[in-house]
Amino acid sequence: MTAFSAPSRPTFTHRLWTDAPAFTGLALLILLAMAPLLLAMLLDPRLSGAEDIWLKPLKFHIALAIYLVTLAAFARWLPEGMRASRRWRGFVALVCLCVIAELLWIGGAAAMGTTSHFNLSSPPWQVLYSLMGLAAATLTSASLVMGLAIHRNPATGLHPAIKRALVHGLILTFLLTLLTAGYMSSTPGHHVGTPVTGATLPLFGWSREVGDLRVAHFLATHALHALPLWGLAAARLADGPRSLALVGAGSLAFTLLVLATFAQAIAGQPLL
């Protein structure tokens, strides 16, 4: 910043582009790719189960764009110099490739009128399903890597409670997603129990009749949103060690909530 230019505060979107250009750019591309998907949904009469066949690709586009933008927003608190390092950039490239592979697999399966997850109908689909499980774990590991790196950064400039909540949220996103989604991938499908006649919660599509493993996966994967928000509240509600204790309690409670919904689904019970 020179003396001649007025000091300006970088905007939120500007920081996304400078701190995590690959994550931000990929998020934008993923959102733009929704245009032809939406058109396909408008034109295509095919269903997958009881749902429009294009609903799932669209959901994954939205979810992964939100994930990438979240990581891009948190990237500003990575340690000095890390974002420019070769190792970080290589890892980011790997994560981006995994995101692209997931979306091509899910969108491609919809285009071909078949399913992506749980598709063991033929050897190629079996191999793809295994590979995509690996890709999903890899892209989720970005939250673990960032959580640990932000934890090690002594100079985030964040309130200690907010920093801790951020770290907890990122690390728990990885651990709880690995547990819930990993378990789900070892089962034949996301529903536990019968009969499935099609009663679902609006918007989310979770079953209201049988256990639905996607509930715990959803919550687990949103730990990186829920816990930092709770950290913001904790920093206002109390100071010093007490705010940190509030954050710890929040992380524990959230973990229990994920585990409870997980156990509920395994027991074949719907969320509501």
Added chain:
Amino acid sequence: MTPDSLFQIANPLAMAGWLALALSPLAPRPALLLAGVVVPLLLSLAYAGLILAFWSGAEGGFATLAQVQLLFTDPHVALAGWLHYLAFDLLIGAWATRTARDEGIPHLFLLPCLALTFLFGPAGFLAFSALRFTLSRLKG
């Protein structure tokens, strides 16, 4: 939406682009924006949606002429193929219009090339290329 109704929307859309190119000396920038960007993008979007939705269910393929003919017996795929023509012919028309402006080729010379591109895509491209070559010899 049926293939027929999409066809009925796509044709006037492309026509608007061609009209803009024909009248482009009046307002070159908006004309090129419409014919070179907006209309081709809309047609491409419809094309991509059709391919995502109907490609895998269609019979035929690219390997033999008979397979290509079989492919176009599917109305959705035939519509996609038609949108492909509309979008890319118009893009070539817009490119030719921009090139003609850049190189000082009179609009009156461009117009027959645009008409030919509109009706028979590659033939128009051929004509415009021949025109450019000839004019460059005249100047040289």
